Amino acid sequence: MSDVASQLTTADGxxxxxxxxxxxxxxxxxxxxxxxxxxxxxxxxxxxxxxxMLQRSVYNDQFSKSVPALSQWFAENPKGTAxxxxxxxxxxxxxxxxKETRAAGDAGTRINYVxxxxxxxxxxxxxxxDKLEPPFMEAMLELxxxxxxxxxxxxxxxxxxxWTFDFYTxxxxxxxxxxxxxxxxDETQRIYFRLFIKTFLIAGVITAICLxxxxxxxxxxxxxxxxxxxxxxxxxxxxxxxxxxxRTTSWIVLLQGQGVVNDILVALGIIGDxxxxxxIYNQTGTIIAMVHILLPFMVLPLYSVMRVIPVSYTRAARxxxxxxxxxxxxxxxxxxxxxxxxxVLLVFILxxxxxxxPALVGGADGQLFSNMVQFHMxxxxxxxxxxxxxxxxxxxxxxxxxxxxxxxxxxxxxx
Amino acid sequence: MVASRDDAFVSFEHVQKSYDGExxxxxxxxxxxxxxxxxxxxxxxxxxKTTCLMMLAGFETATHGEIRLDxxxxxxxxxxxxxxxxxxxxxxxxxxxxxxxxxxxxxxVRGMGKSERxxxxxxxxxxxxxxxxxxxxxxxxxGGQQQRIALARALVFDPKLVLMDEPLGALDKQLREHxxxxxxxxxxxLGITVVYVTHDQGxxxxxxxxxxxxxxxxxxxxxxxxxxxxxxxxxxVAGFIGENNKLPGVVEDLNGERAVVRLENGExxxxxxxxxxxxxxxxxxxxxxxxxxxKPELIPEGAHTIDAEVLEVIYMGDILRTRMRVxxxxxxxxxxxxxxxxxxxxxxxxxxxxxxxxxxxxLDMI
Ligand SMILES: Nc1ncnc2c1ncn2[C@@H]1O[C@H](COP(=O)(O)OP(=O)(O)OP(=O)(O)O)[C@@H](O)[C@H]1O
Ligand SMILES: [Mg+2]
Numbered sequence: 057m058s059d060v061a062s063q064l065t066t067a068d069g070x071x072x073x074x075x076x077x078x079x080x081x082x083x084x085x086x087x088x089x090x091x092x093x094x095x096x097x098x099x100x101x102x103x104x105x106x107x108x109m110l111q112r113s114v115y116n117d118q119f120s121k122s123v124p125a126l127s128q129w130f131a132e133n134p135k136g137t138a139x140x141x142x143x144x145x146x147x148x149x150x151x152x153x154x155k156e157t158r159a160a161g162d163a164g165t166r167i168n169y170v171x172x173x174x175x176x177x178x179x180x181x182x183x184x185x186d187k188l189e190p191p192f193m194e195a196m197l198e199l200x201x202x203x204x205x206x207x208x209x210x211x212x213x214x215x216x217x218x219w220t221f222d223f224y225t226x227x228x229x230x231x232x233x234x235x236x237x238x239x240x241x242d243e244t245q246r247i248y249f250r251l252f253i254k255t256f257l258i259a260g261v262i263t264a265i266c267l268x269x270x271x272x273x274x275x276x277x278x279x280x281x282x283x284x285x286x287x288x289x290x291x292x293x294x295x296x297x298x299x300x301x302x303r304t305t306s307w308i309v310l311l312q313g314q315g316v317v318n319d320i321l322v323a324l325g326i327i328g329d330x331x332x333x334x335x336i337y338n339q340t341g342t343i344i345a346m347v348h349i350l351l352p353f354m355v356l357p358l359y360s361v362m363r364v365i366p367v368s369y370t371r372a373a374r375x376x377x378x379x380x381x382x383x384x385x386x387x388x389x390x391x392x393x394x395x396x397x398x399x400v401l402l403v404f405i406l407x408x409x410x411x412x413x414p415a416l417v418g419g420a421d422g423q424l425f426s427n428m429v430q431f432h433m434x435x436x437x438x439x440x441x442x443x444x445x446x447x448x449x450x451x452x453x454x455x456x457x458x459x460x461x462x463x464x465x466x467x468x469x470x471x
Numbered sequence: 472m473v474a475s476r477d478d479a480f481v482s483f484e485h486v487q488k489s490y491d492g493e494x495x496x497x498x499x500x501x502x503x504x505x506x507x508x509x510x511x512x513x514x515x516x517x518x519x520k521t522t523c524l525m526m527l528a529g530f531e532t533a534t535h536g537e538i539r540l541d542x543x544x545x546x547x548x549x550x551x552x553x554x555x556x557x558x559x560x561x562x563x564x565x566x567x568x569x570x571x572x573x574x575x576x577x578x579x580v581r582g583m584g585k586s587e588r589x590x591x592x593x594x595x596x597x598x599x600x601x602x603x604x605x606x607x608x609x610x611x612x613x614g615g616q617q618q619r620i621a622l623a624r625a626l627v628f629d630p631k632l633v634l635m636d637e638p639l640g641a642l643d644k645q646l647r648e649h650x651x652x653x654x655x656x657x658x659x660x661l662g663i664t665v666v667y668v669t670h671d672q673g674x675x676x677x678x679x680x681x682x683x684x685x686x687x688x689x690x691x692x693x694x695x696x697x698x699x700x701x702x703x704x705x706x707x708v709a710g711f712i713g714e715n716n717k718l719p720g721v722v723e724d725l726n727g728e729r730a731v732v733r734l735e736n737g738e739x740x741x742x743x744x745x746x747x748x749x750x751x752x753x754x755x756x757x758x759x760x761x762x763x764x765x766k767p768e769l770i771p772e773g774a775h776t777i778d779a780e781v782l783e784v785i786y787m788g789d790i791l792r793t794r795m796r797v798x799x800x801x802x803x804x805x806x807x808x809x810x811x812x813x814x815x816x817x818x819x820x821x822x823x824x825x826x827x828x829x830x831x832x833x834l835d836m837i
Contacts, residue, residue: 371530372563374550376577377628386576390567 106449113223113442119166119215122159123150127216135236139209144192151185154178169440170211170222170231177202206234223443227252248428252447255425258343259407265347266354266403267396274358274395278365292355295348304416307345311336311417337419345413350406354399361395394467401459401468405452479503479539480664481527481632486536488522496522498688500536504666506631509658511667513675514685515711520668523685524634527666529553540632551580556625556633556663560640562617564609570596570620571605577628595627596620598657615646622654626661636668647671651678672712676700684708701759705746706834709757716763716803718756722747722833730833731775732756734798738777741828746835754833760792760806762830766814770825779803781820791816797824 064072120127125146133143154160164178177200188195196203210232214220225231229246230238240246273292277285295303310316318332327333335341369391373383411426418424425448432441459465481504488497497519504510512520525531527538529550537544545553565573574595578588596602599619609617618638625633635654639647655678658665669675675682676696684691684699684707691711692704703709710717723739724731730744732754742756764770765779779795790806793816797803805824807813816822 366561366563368559368561368563369565371528371550372557372559372624373565373576374530375528375553375555375557375634376580376624377551377554378576378580379551382580387565 109442109445111442112438113446114220114439115218116166116215116220116223116439117218119163119212120218122154122157122163123147123212123216124153125149126212130213130216135213138206139193139204141191141193143209144196144203145190148185148188148192148196151178151182151188155182155185165437166215167208167211169226169437170214171205171207174202174208174211177208207232210234210236223439224447226440227443227447248444251423251428252425252451255408256451258339258424259404259410262343262346262350262407263354263400263404265343266351267400269347270351270354270358270399271392271396274355274362277355277359278362279367289359292352296352300349300412301416303349304345304413307341307348307417308336311341311344336417337422339418339422341417341419342414342422342424345417346407346410349413350403353402353406357398357402358392358395361392361398365391393463397459397463398468401456404455408452409448478505480506480508480541481666482539483523483527484537484539486523486526486533486538488519488526488531489534495534496688497526500688500690502683502690502693504664506664507662509655509665509667509678509680511669511675511679511682512685513669513672513682513711514691515670518685519688520670520685521636524636524666524668528555528557528634554628554630554632556628556630558618558621558625558633558635558638560637562609562614562621564617564621564624566609568608569605570601570607570609570612573609573620574605574624574627577624581628591627595623598626599623599653614641615650618642618650619653622657626657626663630663632664632666634666634668637670638667639669639671639674647674654678676712684711686711702745703757703832703834706755706757706837709832709834710837714760714804714806716758716760716797718758718798718800718803719836720754720756722750722752722754725750729828730754732833734777736798738798739775740777740831741774741826742831742833743829745832747833753836755836756831756833758826758831760804761790763805763824763826765805765816765822765824767823771827774825774828776823776825779822779824781816781818781822783818784816795824 066072066075123146126143129143129146151160154163160178160182161175164175167178168175181196181199181203184199193204202208211222214222225238227248229241229249231241233239273288277288277292280288308315312318313332313334315336317335318327321327322329322332335344365388369387370383373387374380378386408424409426410424411430414422414424415427415430418427425444429441429444429448432438432444456465481502483500483502486497486500487495489495500523502510512523514520522531526533527540529545529548533546538546540553540555564570565576568576571592574592575588578591583591592605593602596605599622601616601619601623604612604616604620609620612620618641621638625635638654639650642650651674654665654667657663667675667678676699679696681693681695682699683693686707692699692708694702694704699708700713703712706717709715718732718734718740720732720734720740722730722744723733725744725747728743730742730747732740732742734740740756742754747754770776777797779797781793781795782801783794785792785794786809789809791809791813793805793807794801795803795805
């Protein structure tokens with residue numbers, strides 16, 4: 057069959073495939089030039105920054121660029137070698153360099169990420185570096201007895217190369233002990249990974265609440281006559297049209313201790329004046345405000361799916377003898393799955409990366425993972441911020457992959 | 472076959488329906504169905520056929536009146552307890568289930584055991600010659616195949632009454648005719664009662680025991696097909712079913728069933744009085760094209776004949792359709808069989824035509 061196809065020619069004897077390809081080439085070229093601006097835009101605004109972020113999370117030369125001598129010593133002596141006089145001499149010479157280039161703070165900060173409380177050791181040592189006399193080991197230990205701490209030396213060995221996984225180690229609440237083995241950090245120090253999990257849980261809770269609230273609304277919208285449905289739709293979309301700050305402020309007005317909701321509850325005698333509920337500047341506030349903001353993203357895909365489910369399916373099920381509950385469970389619900397899937401995925405992904413709302417109404421325990429990213433960005437700790445952001449990105453991609461495995465991405469219906 | 476009020480299997484009594492509280496979509500519907508009857512609701516779009524069916528199935532509530540099934544009022548019975556099989560125009564096969572699961576659904580909700588279910592599903596699929604399709608999904612089948620499955624699903628739980636709302640509307644002509652035959656066959660072999668909605672009059676005439684012609688929320692005539700075609704009660708039915716010639720005029724003479732009507736150009740014709748009560752009344756005389764005669768020996772003795780001018784002869788294979796000008800009307804049609812000894816007509820020819828007075832019906836003026 058394929059032999060025959062390859063022998064087919066046009067009227068003037070050219071092979072059919074070649075003729076077809078050249079006939080289509082022009083159209084394809086033109087189509088490509090049409091999408092080129094978008095392609096460039098995506099490349100510049102999306103692919104490049106993401107690549108940068110990934111790189112920063114594993115590349116940090118804050119320390120390595122200031123320690124040429126020490127790097128050489130690390131290269132000559134294998135891992136696990138205890139620091140000798142030569143090592144301390146190299147360190148001392150690098151400290152002199154740091155003093156000249158004023159890089160001691162930066163370098164110290166890099167080590168401080170791994171072993172906390174070490175930044176000042178570097179700044180102090182650098183300050184008097186040019187006055188250090190051999191033997192350097194004793195001189196250094198004189199300055200600070202922590203200078204022979206194996207943890208510090210391990211950290212310096214790792215930081216002597218700009219390529220590092222240290223930031224991921226920190227992000228997973230892990231640390232290396234003196235033997236270089238990964239262990240969990242102290243219970244009280246486990247903030248990142250714990251927050252990561254908590255963020256996914258809160259996003260899950262928000263998604264679940266959104267689904268429960270949006271399903272009946274979407275159903276109502278889908279069954280109402282067009283004119284009324286459009287009116288209701290405006291109400292659903294209202295959050296989109298108001299400024300984020302205005303919306304957030306109104307939540308504060310409503311939910312704060314002396315706010316409207318508490319006042320009403322007190323007036324109704326449901327709670328006492330001293331028992332006012334704390335509904336904002338905590339996790340509850342984050343959840344309430346985010347549900348409000350993300351609800352339309354659940355309603356819209358659900359609505360677009362429900363709108364096109366003909367009423368005859370439910371009628372058929374009823375006429376076949378199913379109760380309204382069975383009809384809902386076995387006939388209606390399965391057909392809304394593309395909408396549920398799209399809404400859940402959309403809301404969850406948005407919620408996992410949400411930043412402004414938790415920052416404004418989250419208080420101390422309502423902060424999400426993105427707030428941590430932002431925290432490190434303000435501290436100019438780009439590598440840490442990048443590592444955390446990458447975790448978030450990977451987490452979302454894993455979810456996306458799971459979704460594809462369980463439901464199928466081709467079933468996604470966004471509108 | 473026609474059921475009396477008391478032993479009717481299905482009965483509508485003074486049923487009215489309004490969706491908006493302003494207009495009545497169904498106005499005073501009275502209808503009795505005997506067990507095993509095949510009744511078709513026929514009518515133009517918007518005449519209230521689907522509404523009637525939906526009230527019977529329980530998806531719409533009657534605004535007034537009572538609907539009885541097997542002697543019991545069902546106005547308050549929810550749809551799933553009525554035990555009525557239903558076939559929808561768009562098939563309404565559940566897209567996320569296979570054919571087998573679709574058929575299994577009504578049996579499962581009735582709590583039937585697995586082996587019994589399988590036997591029933593197999594029987595129902597074999598009944599519509601779709602035994603090999605149990606594992607297909609609806610989207611993988613043609614319209615005709617889906618229609619058969621929809622039929623099988625409506626029958627699998629042995630309902631006594633089956634409602635069908637334009638079940639064949641989406642099929643092509645050939646398939647439609649084939650399915651008409653199969654549905655009719657199933658109706659006879661299973662002894663079920665069927666209420667069938669269509670706006671295809673051919674379908675209504677070939678399949679039904681009785682046809683209810685709907686217009687404007689009322690039954691215009693309820694009769695067996697032959698009677699509907701040959702003895703329409705009013706101008707609407709006459710015009711809606713089959714091709715019809717209509718000649719307006721005034722009743723000149725009325726003698727029992729026999730009427731003489733004076734046409735607008737002064738000529739007289741014979742007719743049977745159906746809807747006219749007195750001399751001088753305006754009327755519309757309706758005559759089927761195949762009942763018009765132009766050979767003098769076929770026109771009954773003493774009947775009036777009138778002038779006609781042949782305008783056009785259309786060759787249609789089995790018949791010759793001739794358009795004539797009669798009493799000032801250009802659209803008068805005569806159909807004659809294309810037989811070897813047929814008298815050829817040519818455009819421009821002038822002839823005289825007539826008919827048996829029984830075939831011309833003096834109806835109401837619309
Ligand atoms: N759910 C509804 N709400 C309001 N009006 C309706 C509704 N369903 C039908 N109608 C109106 O009732 C009238 C009768 O409709 P119905 O569907 O019974 O007609 P039908 O005879 O089945 O027509 P068709 O042959 O087009 O299916 C129409 O004028 C229609 O506009
Ligand atoms: Mg209808």
